[in-house]
Amino acid sequence: MRLNTRFIVLLASALGLALLFHVLRLPGAWLFGSLAASAIFAVRGWCAIQFPNSVYFAGQAIIGTALGAGFSPKTLEVIPEHAGILLFAVVFILLTSLLNGGC
Numbered sequence: 001m002r003l004n005t006r007f008i009v010l011l012a013s014a015l016g017l018a019l020l021f022h023v024l025r026l027p028g029a030w031l032f033g034s035l036a037a038s039a040i041f042a043v044r045g046w047c048a049i050q051f052p053n054s055v056y057f058a059g060q061a062i063i064g065t066a067l068g069a070g071f072s073p074k075t076l077e078v079i080p081e082h083a084g085i086l087l088f089a090v091v092f093i094l095l096t097s098l099l100n101g102g103c
Helices: 003-023 029-044 053-069 073-077 079-102
Strands: none
Touching (some): 029 079
16 A cells, blocks of 8 residues: 555544444544554554654653643542543553554
């Protein structure tokens, strides 16, 4: 597959999986759809797009800061009530991140 074709297929796959997860009422469907699509691409060895390390690290820093700023002490109080979903999200993200490390 050519790079442009791979990128379009990746976007379509991410959108399709996110919609499927949304219809199935899975929490975080848009996040997990994208992660699942990128994991499938990584397992197949298809790199759709590759950024320079500086851009990659800057993106990681921005995402981490944005996520961290959204937490308040009250957030921590409700974690035990949703431990199953939280555990699923953490395990799913870790596994897809590990699989996605090949690009």
